[in-house]
Every structure is written in C-alpha cells, then in structure tokens.
Amino acid sequence: MKLLKFLLVLTLIFFTACSNNKSNKNISNGIAVLSNNEEGYKLLQKNCYACHSVTSKSHDDIIAPPMIAIKKRYMMSYSTENEFVTAFTKWTLNPNKENALMFGAVQNFKTMPKLPFNEIDMVKIASYVFNNELEKPVWFQSHYNEEHPNGMGNGNGKRRGMQRGF
Numbered sequence: 001m002k003l004l005k006f007l008l009v010l011t012l013i014f015f016t017a018c019s020n021n022k023s024n025k026n027i028s029n030g031i032a033v034l035s036n037n038e039e040g041y042k043l044l045q046k047n048c049y050a051c052h053s054v055t056s057k058s059h060d061d062i063i064a065p066p067m068i069a070i071k072k073r074y075m076m077s078y079s080t081e082n083e084f085v086t087a088f089t090k091w092t093l094n095p096n097k098e099n100a101l102m103f104g105a106v107q108n109f110k111t112m113p114k115l116p117f118n119e120i121d122m123v124k125i126a127s128y129v130f131n132n133e134l135e136k137p138v139w140f141q142s143h144y145n146e147e148h149p150n151g152m153g154n155g156n157g158k159r160r161g162m163q164r165g166f
Contacts, residue, residue: 040128043121051112054135059143064112065105068134069144073102081130088126092117104147 044067051064070088078084091099095112
C-alpha cells in the first residue's frame with residue numbers, strides 16, 4: 001500500500017513538473033527537480049531555518065551553519081544540479097560524520113541529527129537551494145571572508161582531507 005501511494009505521488013509530481021517546461025530541469029532519483037519552486041522554499045523555511053538561521057545576529061548565535069554556507073560547500077564538490085541534489089538529499093536523510101563535507105561545521109556544531117525528513121521534500125529543498133539565491137545572515141560575508149582567506153573555501157584552497165574548516 002505504501003509503495004502504491006509513493007508511486008502515485010511520484011507520478012503526480014512528474015506530470016505536474018512536465019506540464020511546466022520553464023521549471024522542469026531534470027530528473028533526480030526519479031523525482032522531477034524544479035528550479036524556482038515555491039514549495040521548495042516553503043519547505044526550506046519550515047524544515048531548515050530553525051537551525052540554519054538567516055536571522056541570527058552573529059556567528060556566535062547559531063546552532064548550525066547557514067544554508068548559504070552549505071550551498072557554497074556543496075557547489076564546490078557537486079557542480080551539476082543532479083549531483084548536488086542527490087548528495088544534499090542523501091546526506092540530510094542519513095547525516096553522519098564520516099560523509100560530512102563541512103569539517104569545521106561538524107567540529108563546531110557536531111553532526112546534524114537524523115531527522116524524519118522524507119526524500120521527496122528533501123529533493124524539493126535541494127533543488128531550490130541549488131537554483132536560487134539564498135538569504136544570508138547580515139554577518140555571513142565578513143565571517144566567510146575571515147574564515148576563508150586567499151580564496152580557500154571557494155575551491156581555490158586545499159582539497160578535502162587536508163583542510164578542516166568550512
């Protein structure tokens with residue numbers, strides 16, 4: 001019965017996405033990946049911003065890295081939408097220290113707890129993150145520049161395994 005419901009939802013999402021050619025980008029894990037999807041943004045606000053806050057007053061007031069930092073780091077490793085969405089979704093569904101890309105974040109905040117997200121919602125969120133400008137905390141850019149001198153953290157520094165900062 002669960003499989004039947006899943007296939008029905010998957011089919012509905014696929015046909016809805018295909019009917020709007022401006023938004024349909026590609027298929028990831030059998031789920032249409034949409035750019036500029038309003039639902040992805042609403043899910044991001046509902047599921048992510050409680051911890052990955054954009055309204056914090058300083059880096060000291062956060063409990064997890066801002067989503068813009070996560071996007072920057074994932075973009076360094078996954079340049080295509082399909083790769084990005086797949087990796088983002090896979091990690092959020094089963095976060096663990098061994099597969100973390102953001103070593104500094106794990107050191108500072110610990111590994112994200114496993115939460116009861118569903119894959120379809122995570123794909124929508126990841127697709128939104130990939131395709132859209134994200135809100136930034138007011139302090140983010142100066143903190144990022146301070147933590148990543150000389151382009152480190154922008155794909156210009158040391159490679160994974162050598163650098164332990166985000």
